Structures are given as C-alpha cells and as structure tokens.
Amino acid sequence: MKKLLLIILPILIGLATATSDFAADQSAIATVLSAPPAADIGTKTKCGVCGMNVRVKASTPGAVYQGKDYYFCDANERDAFVQSPSMYVKK
Numbered sequence: 001m002k003k004l005l006l007i008i009l010p011i012l013i014g015l016a017t018a019t020s021d022f023a024a025d026q027s028a029i030a031t032v033l034s035a036p037p038a039a040d041i042g043t044k045t046k047c048g049v050c051g052m053n054v055r056v057k058a059s060t061p062g063a064v065y066q067g068k069d070y071y072f073c074d075a076n077e078r079d080a081f082v083q084s085p086s087m088y089v090k091k
C-alpha cells in the first residue's frame with residue numbers, strides 16, 4: 001500500500017502543478033475584442049501598445065486581457081499585444 005502511495009503522490013503533485021500552470025497561462029492570454037462594448041464607444045483611452053490617445057469607435061481594434069479591455073491605434077498593434085500582452089501591460 002505504501003508503495004502505491006509513493007507512485008500516486010508524485011502524479012497528484014504533478015497534476016496540481018500542471019493545473020496551476022494552466023491557470024497562469026490562461027490569465028496571460030489576451031483575446032481579440034470583436035467589437036467594443038457600447039459603454040466604451042466615445043471614451044478616451046490610451047493605446048495599449050504605444051500609449052497614444054485613442055478615442056474608442058466601433059471600429060477601434062481592441063483586446064481583453066485579465067478582464068480589462070485595451071484599445072489600439074491599429075490592428076497591427078492589437079495583434080502584437082495579443083501575442084505577448086505581458087510585454088505591454090505594467091504589473
């Protein structure tokens with residue numbers, strides 16, 4: 001019985017570690033915002049990549065990262081942000 005526990009325990013620990021890694025990865029993922037929510041349209045914000053002032057329009061490229069909406073000057077910047085959001089967001 002003890003032997004079995006010795007075999008199972010590392011697996012359980014590995015599983016728990018893998019799960020928490022997955023959760024960390026999930027929070028580090030940014031997703032493309034298909035359309036800015038109505039509440040954001042007309043508001044002023046700063047581009048998530050270059051920091052320029054952006055007034056949000058229906059066509060403004062946006063992304064969601066860690067529950068927050070980010071907007072960008074153009075789709076290229078949005079794509080760069082989505083690929084590695086942690087590079088652009090200050091912790």
Ligand SMILES: [Zn+2]
Nearest residue numbers: 047050073077
């Ligand atoms: Zn920009």
